[in-house]
Amino acid sequence: MKNGKEDEVLAMSSVVGCVTTFDPGWEVDDEGGIASLCQPMEADLYGCSDPCWWPTQVPDTSSSYKQWADKSSSSKDKWREFDNVYPKL
Amino acid sequence: MINNKLKSKLLLALFTASSCLCLNADIVKLKPNRDYIVTETRPNNIVLVDAKEQKIVNNCKIDESFSPGGIVLAPDNRHAFILGGYGEEIAGYNITTCKKVFHANLTQGDIKGQSLAGLAVSEDSKKVYAIYNRTKLGIDRYTVLDPMFSSFNVVDGLNAKATISFKIPRQMTLMSVAKDGTIYAIGSALYKINPKTKDVKVVKKILNWGKKNYSDPDSAGNYIIGQQQGDFSTLYYTEKYNKNGEAIGWYWGVTSVDLNTNKVEQFEFTDYETLMFAIMRSPKNRNIAYGTLNDLTKFDLKNKKVLKRVILDHTYYSPAISPDGTKVYLGNCLNDIAIYDAKTLKKLGNVYLPGDMGSAALQVFHNK
Numbered sequence: 184m185k186n187g188k189e190d191e192v193l194a195m196s197s198v199v200g201c202v203t204t205f206d207p208g209w210e211v212d213d214e215g216g217i218a219s220l221c222q223p224m225e226a227d228l229y230g231c232s233d234p235c236w237w238p239t240q241v242p243d244t245s246s247s248y249k250q251w252a253d254k255s256s257s258s259k260d261k262w263r264e265f266d267n268v269y270p271k272l
Numbered sequence: 273m274i275n276n277k278l279k280s281k282l283l284l285a286l287f288t289a290s291s292c293l294c295l296n297a298d299i300v301k302l303k304p305n306r307d308y309i310v311t312e313t314r315p316n317n318i319v320l321v322d323a324k325e326q327k328i329v330n331n332c333k334i335d336e337s338f339s340p341g342g343i344v345l346a347p348d349n350r351h352a353f354i355l356g357g358y359g360e361e362i363a364g365y366n367i368t369t370c371k372k373v374f375h376a377n378l379t380q381g382d383i384k385g386q387s388l389a390g391l392a393v394s395e396d397s398k399k400v401y402a403i404y405n406r407t408k409l410g411i412d413r414y415t416v417l418d419p420m421f422s423s424f425n426v427v428d429g430l431n432a433k434a435t436i437s438f439k440i441p442r443q444m445t446l447m448s449v450a451k452d453g454t455i456y457a458i459g460s461a462l463y464k465i466n467p468k469t470k471d472v473k474v475v476k477k478i479l480n481w482g483k484k485n486y487s488d489p490d491s492a493g494n495y496i497i498g499q500q501q502g503d504f505s506t507l508y509y510t511e512k513y514n515k516n517g518e519a520i521g522w523y524w525g526v527t528s529v530d531l532n533t534n535k536v537e538q539f540e541f542t543d544y545e546t547l548m549f550a551i552m553r554s555p556k557n558r559n560i561a562y563g564t565l566n567d568l569t570k571f572d573l574k575n576k577k578v579l580k581r582v583i584l585d586h587t588y589y590s591p592a593i594s595p596d597g598t599k600v601y602l603g604n605c606l607n608d609i610a611i612y613d614a615k616t617l618k619k620l621g622n623v624y625l626p627g628d629m630g631s632a633a634l635q636v637f638h639n640k
Contacts, residue, residue: 219565221587222566226587226606227605230631233630234389245358257607257628
């Protein structure tokens with residue numbers, strides 16, 4: 184701000200945790216509809232968590248919840264096995 | 273007696289030689305004149321698919337954790353290199369014998385190195401290139417460091433260390449290698465990387481491109497596809513303005529390198545009608561391209577026309593085209609590969625895999 188402007192905040196500047204990319208959720212797509220959402224919704228779980236794409240909607244696989252999906256090799260058929268869906272208390 | 277000793281030695285030598293041959297022999301014999309698809313699936317598989325018979329012919333178990341699921345096939349068409357260990361490890365496996373031939377850690381000591389999809393292999397299959405982000409993990413703080421490019425020698429095996437490393441600009445996500453060995457990387461711009469001189473040069477601007485009457489484009493390159501087809505293309509979309517500065521529509525464009533000729537192009541080719549995550553230009557006719565997410569669309573790039581569009585059974589993040597340009601393989605999501613006729617977009621079948629591909633895309637090669 185010293186020069187009268189703020190430096191641009193660049194996404195993906197850090198990968199300690201999935202905290203550097205921000206996108207809307209699964210509720211609506213970029214045009215306010217649902218046609219461009221991944222189908223079925225479960226198809227997108229790994230697509231979002233593996234690359235830390237949607238950090239607030241899926242577990243942080245970069246640091247905190249690496250094993251969240253280890254019991255499920257199929258997101259469509261075995262989503263009940265995800266740790267965050269039915270955590271053991 | 274001498275003869276017997278000599279005979280024993282000869283037999284031992286023969287046995288040793290045959291043992292070596294057995295150890296090195298392919299577990300899977302690739303059939304001639306046939307396309308194969310290689311990909312990675314959960315929980316720990318590198319899968320080799322016979323595209324003609326539409327069936328899995330080999331399944332190699334990998335030691336590394338699956339995530340993030342990037343895989344690249346070396347140009348020798350025998351070794352696949354994966355990004356594993358949550359982006360902190362690179363490993364290489366022979367796709368026919370499943371033998372592990374390479375491993376390197378991007379994390380060194382308290383400096384964590386992680387790559388999203390920044391993995392490529394040199395044209396002679398002797399070097400592995402990585403681009404990755406780094407963070408110093410302190411006791412009470414994390415310090416963001418500059419991202420890095422590193423080159424590894426495959427021959428260094430299972431404890432490989434980078435032979436060349438240098439800092440690179442932020443936001444690079446993908447790399448590919450041209451036939452002449454030129455390394456291209458893409459992110460907020462298209463770059464050329466020269467490991468010998470450590471020079472990183474902007475070849476084509478993307479972010480802040482300054483194109484008159486267009487908004488800054490939004491671009492994403494997440495999937496390792498296209499080196500076998502000689503194509504390195506990523507999509508962007510941009511809003512166009514009239515001379516009064518009024519918005520007149522959104523358009524899809526492509527930033528593209530012909531890996532056979534090093535020709536670089538950047539142009540819009542269609543209205544923004546449906547969302548796509550990845551596109552590939554045909555190896556037989558670069559004017560034809562196939563884009564995908566929830567639909568598969570065939571484009572005539574020069575004439576800016578949608579030639580055909582079909583709705584898919586489910587999302588597929590990325591396409592891969594057969595080397596002869598006749599088939600389009602869709603993958604990179606859930607646990608099946610869909611096969612389409614490239615001319616008609618008629619669906620030809622599915623290959624079901626032992627687990628989800630996640631972020632891993634398809635590598636397709638033709639075995640002569």
